Amino acid sequence: MELTSQQRRYLQDIFGDRINFEKRERQLYSSDVAALPGLLSGMAGHSEPAAIVQPRDEDELVQIAVWAQNNKIPLIARGKATSGYGGTVPFQGGMVVEFNRMRKIMAIDTGACSIKVQPGAVWEDIDRRLRERGLTLKSYPTSYPASTAAGWLATGGAGIGSYEAGYFRDSVLQVRLVQPDGEIKVLSGEDLDLVVNASGISGFISSIEFRVMPLEKLEVQAFAFDQASAAAQFIEALYEEQVPLWSLSFSNPEAARYRNRMPLNPHHGPGRDRLEVPEQFIVLAAYWHSSSARELLGDMAAKHGGALLDDETALHEWENRFSPMKAKRLGPSLIPAEVVV
Ligand SMILES: Cc1cc2nc3c(=O)[nH]c(=O)nc-3n(C[C@H](O)[C@H](O)[C@H](O)COP(=O)(O)OP(=O)(O)OC[C@H]3O[C@@H](n4cnc5c(N)ncnc54)[C@H](O)[C@@H]3O)c2cc1C
Known part of the structure; x- marks a missing residue:
């Protein structure tokens, strides 16, 4: 799938150097951390995205979702692509939405032992900031040095610390979700079913607030x-x-x-x-x-x-x-x- 020159111009005007149409760059985003076995890659077909876009905030996520729906362009969320099951690969064509520019720690509440992060925040960075405040994570994946908070929630979320703390969703207080039509949903409790294990198909997670714990030896x-x-x-x-x-x-x-x-x-x-x-x-x-x-x-x-x-x-x-x-x-x-x- 290729974008028309009019579509490219529109995206370029909004995202500037945060949208990329370069052939070489698109090839890099046509796979995740794992190489598909030859048998499957033949069946999977062409997986090169038409572009890669890096939104900065929730407003831009809404903007891209609405535009893509009006133009019938599939969007695929990508954290650090460590999940390795093809969830970040655009097998049906479309654009990759990459969360590298949405990785801020938004707030830490030491008294309440909680933190709010943007979706692309990497576990090691989150934990470093928590430790500066005498707190730490209740659980994390073993891909901690290079995977994101939203990527873990979207793929189920069990790992180190889960023996005591359960799945990541058990620590989650609130998630903001930008739905495919651009509407924002605020989720907690059982409503988290909409995003947990959904591999991004219900929309883009734009922030996650979750419980952490006091740091101990x-x-x-x-x-x-x-x-x-x-x-x-x-x-x-x-x-x-x-x-x-x-x-x-x-x-x-x-x-x-x-x-x-x-x-x-x-x-x-x-x-x-x-x-x-x-x-x-x-x-x-x-x-x-x-x-x-x-x-x-x-x-x-x-x-x-x-x-x-x-x-x-x-x-x-x-x-x-x-x-x-x-x-x-x-x-x-x-x-x-x-x-x-
Ligand atoms: C060495 C290694 C160790 C691992 N250890 C563990 C482990 O202990 N436990 C475990 O559960 N997994 C583990 N994994 C798998 C993987 O690292 C996790 O699933 C990780 O949480 C994925 O994060 P990511 O940022 O790489 O997400 P990605 O792989 O980029 O994305 C995963 C899925 O989430 C979706 N997604 C990403 N961002 C968003 C968003 N903002 N909104 C909506 N959907 C989104 C994507 O579309 C995709 O479907 C490991 C993988 C490796 C390579």
């Missing part, structure tokens, strides 16, 4: 098990006994094997000594310093045949939570084998 412990069933029973027992954990994740021996084979610092910098993780089922538990989890975890793991790993290994595993896809560098067709509980 975090502790992590890792336990290794020979059998998946023993690790599973340990996790079930933790849940049944209501051990106060914030985050719980596990990985299997195959994932550890791949991590142990990864080149160290493959792109830059000096090499480091490799920390070999045991090629077993590893359960990683994170909890706040004031919780009573530490006293309970060791005994419960031992009861199920689990061995406590040293602090260095636990920290190494925790720091690697942002790299679940790293093992893909070893081959083209690996699927990550770590799941957040």
Whole structure:
């Protein structure tokens, strides 16, 4: 789909250097973080957008929505395109609406433990600002260094911290949504169904207000098990006994094997000594310093045949939570084998 010269002129007048029709740029926006398998890309067809537009605020979102509806041009929302399921790819043609210029932290209420952000705010930036005020996130995806608040809400939102805090929507107080006809809806509670997991098809999220929590020292412990069933029973027992954990994740021996084979610092910098993780089922538990989890975890793991790993290994595993896809560098067709509980 190509825009007419009249349509281009109209958009250029409004968005100036925030609209892009360049061929090379459009090619970059014809895929997301993942490459589609050859079989599917043949079926998916042409996915190059006619243009990429970067609105600055809610008013501009309304303007573009109304114009696109009148001109029958499909619009596709794009945060940082880390979702990898094609949700940001314009398979039916149309324009990509990119949220890079709507990433402000709009307000932080320290007393009420809440924050309001624009849709394109990136988790790491949000958390940095919260930490300056003695607060932190209740949950976040492991794509935290490079994914947006709206992108997570629009794709369901479970990740680190969800063991305690649930889905991201459970912390959300209010969402503003620009609907395809330009009308604005303010959503909370059950009405959030309109945007959660909707992958952007119900309109553009223009702001999100959500609960956060006081910052505290975090502790992590890792336990290794020979059998998946023993690790599973340990996790079930933790849940049944209501051990106060914030985050719980596990990985299997195959994932550890791949991590142990990864080149160290493959792109830059000096090499480091490799920390070999045991090629077993590893359960990683994170909890706040004031919780009573530490006293309970060791005994419960031992009861199920689990061995406590040293602090260095636990920290190494925790720091690697942002790299679940790293093992893909070893081959083209690996699927990550770590799941957040
Ligand atoms: C290394 C890695 C780790 C990951 N870890 C997790 C994880 O722990 N948990 C998890 O749930 N996912 C995870 N993901 C998947 C992905 O990162 C998340 O879904 C993320 O929240 C998407 O954010 P994004 O900004 O990249 O959104 P995008 O991929 O750009 O968009 C996702 C969807 O949201 C829509 N959208 C974007 N902005 C808006 C808006 N303003 N209004 C309406 N719709 C919008 C898009 O159209 C698209 O359908 C991971 C991905 C990678 C690559």
